[in-house]
Amino acid sequence: MAQEDGAGTDPWLTDEEQRTWRALVAVALRLPAALDRQLREEHGLTHVEYWVLALLSEADDDRLPLTALAAQANASLSRLSHVVTRLEERGWVTRERAQHDARVTYAVLTAQGRHTVEAAAPDHVAFVRALVFDPIDPDAVVPLGATLAAVARTIDGHAAG
Amino acid sequence: MAQEDGAGTDPWLTDEEQRTWRALVAVALRLPAALDRQLREEHGLTHVEYWVLALLSEADDDRLPLTALAAQANASLSRLSHVVTRLEERGWVTRERAQHDARVTYAVLTAQGRHTVEAAAPDHVAFVRALVFDPIDPDAVVPLGATLAAVARTIDGHAAG
DNA sequence: ACGTATTACGTGAAGCTTCAACTATCTTCC
DNA sequence: GGAAGATAGTTGAAGCTTCACGTAATACGT
Known part of the structure; x- marks a missing residue:
């Protein structure tokens, strides 16, 4: 693509922004896939x-309204409704x-459901640690979270606005 | 979930790690959805x-082997093959x-294809800027990129290894 | 040269997500 | 109190992705 560096108002990204x-994008696309794979293979979730x-x-x-659940799970209400249906069937x-x-409508966790999460949690947390926290500087954890939280809020605003 | 702070080897996340x-996850799940929406509404992509x-x-x-393209696009080869088929049909x-x-097999950009990206690029870049770079401190751009790149490499290693 | 392993890609089915209605239940405000 | 609008959730179809398998071509070891 032609990167015209023309008359002032050009909104192109700098090289640094481009790299970031x-x-x-690489993380946003690969992380969900990686998480799905681990949970699917090891726990069928x-x-x-x-x-x-x-x-x-x-x-x-052990309960939350579907709308609250959708917001906290970063999913649309429609998607969440389908997910809850699948979880209900199991x-x-x-x-x-x-x-x-x-x-x-409340989604309510059953005893079986609790057993399932608690069985999956340790493996999953270990995987998250290996994928995200092991490779980065401990001092980078808080700044990373703060920066990403700002981005998340902005995305949220765009979705709502 | 019970957060046992028991005997040493417990791999649970700290509160800071939890927040980060x-x-x-919020960004990784919402960003692709937001990008899809903008490109779909404004440019049918x-x-x-x-x-x-x-x-x-x-x-x-204007060409790349499908495997190289898949890697750079953070997609599986299968997914990319389907995507290229759709792009071919258009x-x-x-x-x-x-x-x-x-x-x-090379995927080769046509003149029409080039016209399409170049038409979509300015709007998309502006959207990315609004969503990601406007809300964060300019000094945070490079560290953010460095940290995320480390995570991306690790995910890549897990996928390969 | 020849069998084996690896690499590159294609494809159809199954599963998940999005989209666009649609129902049902409150809330507001004359 | 009743109409209009807002809120919560459901659903089916369409579209995209993943998965599993299949094919073809090349590299490798002997």
Whole structure:
């Protein structure tokens, strides 16, 4: 592609930005695939499924409204609904309508579901550590998180706005 | 999930790592979706399709072997093969067998293909800037890239090894 | 030269995600 | 209290990706 360095308002990326951008895309595309592979091979779960179960296992009373779950799992509501259906079919989650508002549906973790996440968690965490935290400088962990959080917030704003 | 802080070898994440991990996953899951949406709405392209066209537009003689293209596009060879088929159907890319080794197939950018990427590039770059570089400190760009590159290399190693 | 392993790519089926409705239930505000 | 709009969730179809397998060509060891 022609990188015109013409009249001022040209929004092209600098070389440094270009390099950072490529690294970010590489991670954004390969990390989910790697996580899926590990969880699938070792525990028969996709990454979203694991993440949903993990969020429920940390929630009060083992339950969360689907909308809240979707936001925390970085998924669309539609996607989450399909995921919960699959988890329901495998007996790891059930749906319950809320009393105070009949529009909201809770996804509730079952005992079997809890057993599944807790079995998968140690391997998965070890994998995450090997993939992400082992190769980077410990001093880089906090800045990395802060920078990425800013990006995540911006993406969120664009999706909402 | 129970976070036992038990006997030494427990591989759980620290709170800081946990936060960074969540931010990384949030970006890794939302960024591709956001890029897809922008390119789809404004130019009828998926992110992979754009990326492939962009890589070809920068390559010598507008062509790359499918394997090289897959690696640079962070895609599996199978996925890339499907993508190239779709691009071929739209007249943006053609396939050519290599003379020196009949196993390799080049993906070659057509004039129409070049026109398509060049039309999409400015909008896309502006979007990337808005999403990633505007919200972060300019001084954070290089460290971010370095850290992510280390992670990308590690993921790559796991995929290969 | 010849069998074996490796590399490059293609393909169809299965599975997952997105998209575009659509239903049902509150909330607001005259 | 009733209409209009907002909110929560569901669903089926279409599209994309992964997976598993298959084919063809080349490199390697003896």
